Structure formats: structure tokens, C-alpha cells
Amino acid sequence: MSNFESMLFSDSLKIKMMNLAMSKTFNQHDAEDLVQQTYLKALERQDQFKGDNIDPWVITILKNLFIDSKRKKREALLGDDTPELTSNDESHEILVERDKNKCLKSLSANERELIALKQTNNYQEISDDLGIKTGTLRQQLARAREKFIKCMGWEND
Amino acid sequence: MTENDKILINAFLDNEASSEEIKYVEDLIEKNEEALKYLNMLKKANIEFNKFFEDIDLTKNFIEEKSSFAESILNFFQKPIFAYATTAAVFFGIGTQFIDNDFKESNLEFKYLELRSENNKAQLIMILDEMIKKEISTAKIDSQSYSQIIIFPNDSSNCVLFELNGNRNSIGKYCSETDYIHVSDID
Numbered sequence: 001m002s003n004f005e006s007m008l009f010s011d012s013l014k015i016k017m018m019n020l021a022m023s024k025t026f027n028q029h030d031a032e033d034l035v036q037q038t039y040l041k042a043l044e045r046q047d048q049f050k051g052d053n054i055d056p057w058v059i060t061i062l063k064n065l066f067i068d069s070k071r072k073k074r075e076a077l078l079g080d081d082t083p084e085l086t087s088n089d090e091s092h093e094i095l096v097e098r099d100k101n102k103c104l105k106s107l108s109a110n111e112r113e114l115i116a117l118k119q120t121n122n123y124q125e126i127s128d129d130l131g132i133k134t135g136t137l138r139q140q141l142a143r144a145r146e147k148f149i150k151c152m153g154w155e156n157d
Numbered sequence: 158m159t160e161n162d163k164i165l166i167n168a169f170l171d172n173e174a175s176s177e178e179i180k181y182v183e184d185l186i187e188k189n190e191e192a193l194k195y196l197n198m199l200k201k202a203n204i205e206f207n208k209f210f211e212d213i214d215l216t217k218n219f220i221e222e223k224s225s226f227a228e229s230i231l232n233f234f235q236k237p238i239f240a241y242a243t244t245a246a247v248f249f250g251i252g253t254q255f256i257d258n259d260f261k262e263s264n265l266e267f268k269y270l271e272l273r274s275e276n277n278k279a280q281l282i283m284i285l286d287e288m289i290k291k292e293i294s295t296a297k298i299d300s301q302s303y304s305q306i307i308i309f310p311n312d313s314s315n316c317v318l319f320e321l322n323g324n325r326n327s328i329g330k331y332c333s334e335t336d337y338i339h340v341s342d343i344d
Contacts, residue, residue, distance in 0.1 A: 014215065015215060018213050018215055019210050019213065022209075022210065022213050028213065028214055030334070030335070031213070032217050033332065033335050033337055034335065036337075037335060037336075037337055065335075065336075068336065069334055069335045069336055072333070072334075072336060100205050100208075100209065101209075104209065115206055116210065118171070118206075119206065119207070119210045122171075122173065123168075123171070123173045138164050138167065138168055138173075139164055141167055141171075142163050142164045142166075142167040145167060145199055145202050145203075146163065148202050148205075149198045149199070149201075149202055152202075152205075154198050154201060154202075155198070
């Protein structure tokens with residue numbers, strides 16, 4: 001196995017990819033398909049990879065593949081069956097559906113990515129993977145969690 | 158409690174706060190009930206996030222699959238049946254007829270613009286997409302390269318199996334949602 005493949009098929013990257021894919025698809029089968037495609041695309045384009053840290057490069061491929069599939073289908077694999085929460089219907093939704101998955105779906109794709117990456121990575125690693133400053137990451141992560149908390153209705157408990 | 162306090166409490170919970178920030182947050186949650194409540198809600202949220210991601214099955218072995226998968230894709234698109242694409246902008250028609258469990262019977266004709274060789278995959282996907290959209294299971298193609306494509310819908314997923322050129326040794330799988338396409342040539 002080449003050095004490239006060793007990095008690509010590391011367990012840590014696999015877990016990171018599966019978490020990210022799940023945060024986008026909310027479906028084990030679709031997440032596995034997305035990860036499989038990402039591996040294939042990465043292998044096809046391995047000559048384009050330069051550097052020591054393969055994670056940000058692979059994450060970008062995964063995100064682009066997901067965006068492409070959404071664009072092609074013209075309906076999101078995630079969330080289309082669940083209308084986005086708005087400020088007008090939020091209170092109703094919270095009362096009726098204190099559901100974890102729905103509240104996760106109410107987060108933006110970017111916010112779900114942060115939550116997914118936080119499961120296995122520290123702030124610096126996430127910042128490196130996504131190319132954002134840790135200060136920005138702190139703000140966005142805090143905002144994502146607060147949004148989730150509000151959706152779950154815990155503030156009123 | 159300010160927005161910055163909330164950010165610091167998040168960092169505190171994630172073990173990402175500096176020693177000064179830790180001291181600040183510890184004082185804050187001791188004196189401010191709202192801050193303590195916020196911290197507890199964050200803990201609760203993290204528990205839910207952990208549960209969600211812990212449920213993911215990580216046993217699938219992508220490494221074993223990748224070799225045969227990559228090779229089959231590569232081999233397929235090097236086959237002579239796709240060499241026609243060197244003559245760009247040639248139209249060819251597809252006559253169709255089929256009987257299938259879910260797909261309706263139809264006689265339709267389509268015209269596709271042949272694309273250049275690097276877009277063979279896109280072209281095949283385009284034809285498959287059109288067949289799925291029109292609910293056509295068998296497409297007879299008026300072309301020197303293609304003779305027909307037969308697709309077999311799968312109720313249990315959004316993917317279809319297909320057979321190229323009436324050759325049972327040339328079969329594939331296509332998932333329109335994800336653009337996944339995989340063709341195997343069994344010699």
C-alpha cells in the first residue's frame with residue numbers, strides 16, 4: 001500500500017468521513033455510498049494531492065460529491081421531507097417534535113459538519129480541515145449547539 | 158450572560174479553553190444560574206450528538222472493495238464500445254420497448270448529442286437518467302457502438318442494474334441520487 005493509500009485508508013479518516021457523511025445524509029447506506037465514492041474520486045485524483053495532511057483534501061471531495069448529487073437530483077437527500085424550521089413555525093415544531101434528528105436537520109450543512117468533526121477532533125484539527133480560524137470555529141460551534149438546544153425546547157424546561 | 162460568555166462556556170466544555178478562560182467560566186457558572194443552566198444544556202446536547210454518531214456502523218471495509226471497484230471502472234471506460242465519441246456532435250436515436258414490473262410500456266424515441274470521449278460516463282448517465290425518467294426499461298439504440306441498454310429497477314433502493322449491448326457479461330449498477338456508476342465486464 002502506498003503512502004497515499006495509507007493516509008487515505010486510515011481509520012481516523014474513515015471515521016471522520018463516515019461522521020461527516022452521516023451528518024449530511026442521515027442514512028447509513030447513503031453515507032457509505034458517499035464515502036465509497038469519495039475514496040474512488042480520491043484514488044482517481046491522487047496525483048493532484050500535494051502536502052502531508054490528506055484530511056482537508058478528502059473532506060473537500062466528499063462535500064463536493066454530496067453537493068453534486070444534491071444538485072443533480074434537485075432535492076436534498078437530507079431534509080427535503082422535513083421543512084426547514086423558521087422563526088414563525090419554530091415554537092409549534094418544538095412543541096410537536098422534540099426530535100433529535102429533526103433538530104439536527106434544522107442546522108445548516110456547515111453547522112452539522114462542525115458537530116460531526118467535533119466528535120473526533122479538537123478545535124485546531126477542525127480548523128485545519130475546514131480552513132477556518134479557531135476563533136470563527138468557536139463562534140460557529142457555539143451557535144450550532146445553541147440552535148440545537150432551542151430546537152429541542154430545552155430552554156423552556 | 159453575553160454571547161462571548163456562551164462561546165467561552167462551549168470552549169470550556171470542549172476542554173479547549175485557556176487557563177484564564179477556565180477560571181473565568183468557573184466563576185461565571187458559580188455566580189450565574191443562567192450560565193450554569195446553559196452549561197448543562199450544552200452537556201445534554203453533546204450527549205445527543207454522541208448518541209447519533211455512535212450509532213454509525215463503521216464495520217464496512219472500503220479498502221477491500223476499492224481495488225476491484227476502481228479497476229472495473231477503469232477497464233470499462235477503456236472498452237472499444239466507447240470509442241465512437243471521437244466523432245463529436247453526432248446524433249443517434251433510441252427506440253424503446255419494454256415490459257417490466259414497475260416500468261410502463263412505451264414506445265419513445267430520443268435523440269442524444271454524442272459527447273467527447275472524456276464525457277463517456279456522463280453520456281451513459283444521461284441515457285440512464287432519461288430511461289429512468291421516462292420509465293423505460295429497454296432502450297434499443299441506433300448506433301454503431303451501442304445496440305441496447307436494459308435496466309432493472311430495484312424497489313429496495315434508488316439504484317438500477319443495467320445490461321449493455323445485450324451482453325449478459327457486461328452489467329452495471331447506477332444510483333441516480335449519487336451519480337454512482339459501476340460496470341463489470343466478465344470475460
